[in-house]
Amino acid sequence: MSLETLLALIGFAFVMSISPGPGNFLLLASGANFGFQRSIPLVLGISFGFLSMVFAVGLGLGAVLETYPTAGQILRAACTVYVLWLAWKIARSRSLGSGSGAGLEKPFTFLQAASLQLLNPKAWTVALIVTVSYLEPEAGVPDLLLLIAVFAAVTIPSISVWALSGHGVRGFLARGNRIAIFNIVMAVLLLASMLPAILSVAH
Template sequence: MTTETVLALMSFALVMSITPGPANFLLLASGANFGIFRTLPLLFGVSFGFLFMVFLVGLGLGGLLTQYPAIHTVLRIACGAYILWLAYKIGRSRSLGKGEDGMAKPLGFLQAALLQWVNPKAWTVALIVNVSYAFPGAVLPGLLKMIPLFAVVNLPSIGVWALSGSALRGYLSGSGRLAVFNVIMALLLVLSTIPMLLNA
């Protein structure tokens, strides 16, 4: 892999990882409601779920998606339903770190990893990475080079969202502020999904 390819891949990873999307809004909301340490399983799960998806797409799962477009439809419906449910739970949360009237605890590692499998943005990026940066004739070695490079950029980039949410905890502890914040996060979560669902 040339230096130019490495820099291009890492630049792409930065842009795709740090821009708004369902997973990043969840990290922001979780950081604000539960703090950074309780959000770490969500953070690592989001990153692992996506990188594992890149790996499987590179091994041939992308071809199945092309061959069977109905899979996209199923994913879009599943994503929409799951995001709406998460948005509803977040929008009802009123207590920092408790969430007894909304989310009782942050999403765990496995839930976060599985979320990526119904996230249209994650599928799109995984396909682009494999089409743009794959090694023809050396798929597995290429993936084993690409994925660590992407991870080095991806994890801190999405971590910024969780840290930003955690930094807001002091401000949000004021009367009524958390309720407003969570409703805004719920709306952003839904709005960030709509364009991807319509264009998936």
Template sequence: MTTDLLLALFTFALVSSVTPGPNNIMLMTSGVNFGFRRTIPHMLGIEFGFGILLLAVGVGLGAVIHAVPGLQLVMKVASAAYLLWLAWKIAFSKGSSEADAGVSKPITFLQAALFQWVNPKAWAMALVAMGAYVSGDSPLLSVAVITAAFLLVGIPTASIWTGFGIGLRQFLADPRRLRIFNVAMGLALVATLWPMLR
């Protein structure tokens, strides 16, 4: 991979990872409700799940999904159902004080990893990255480089969104404001379904 192509890949990985989407909305909400330390499994789950998704798309899963129209519909329905469930969970999250009492819990490593398989933005990012940056001369090496590029920018960008949430914690210490924020984030997560349903 040439230096220019590698720079373009890292730019795409950074921009697509740091822009709003389901993962980043959930990370910000988790930062508000649970703090940085309790959001780390969520961040690591995103990275693990998305890394596996990238590798799978790179070795041909994306082509199978495009070739089988019924499978695309199943993926869309599963994505919509899971996003709606997560939006409900976010909208009615109880916040950090009640979370410490066991009333509400942050998203786990496994939940975050599995979510990548039904996350429409993750699929779009993986398909575009593999379509644009895989080299015909060394396809497996370029799939590994693409995956590494996304993993290198993933934790810093996830930390930024979690940090945004932490920055809002004091303002959202008022239970009424926290409730409004959580409902707004739940609705924002539902809004991420729009591009998939068009």
């Protein structure tokens, strides 16, 4: 990989990682409800899930999805159901990580976060773009692993900013019913970020 390609990849990884999306809205909500430290499994799970997708697409999964479009429809349908459930859980939360029996009772686990990425249309789109744009057709597994390592080095600190931002406003949100309003807004933003996938399933 040339220096020019490497710099372009770093820039692309940063923009894609830091921009709003389902995973980042969940990180913001998790940071606000549970703090940064308890949100680390979510950070690592989101990163692992996405990088696993890049690896799978780089090995040829992207071509399989193009050949069998029904698989993509099933993926979008599963994504819609899962995100609607997550949005409902977030919207029902009324206190900071209280485990009150309603809404977000505990932080997202590593496996939950990784599975979310597997159902995330934005993540699939980025995985397809990055493998097509930054891997030569004759590239082998070592080149793919290098690309994944670069993306990981950029993605993990970038998405951590969202969890840290949520953590930073915990004190403000602890007063009155602010956390309830915040969680409702987060649920709406999560649904809005998935709107293309939801509309695709509806039609």
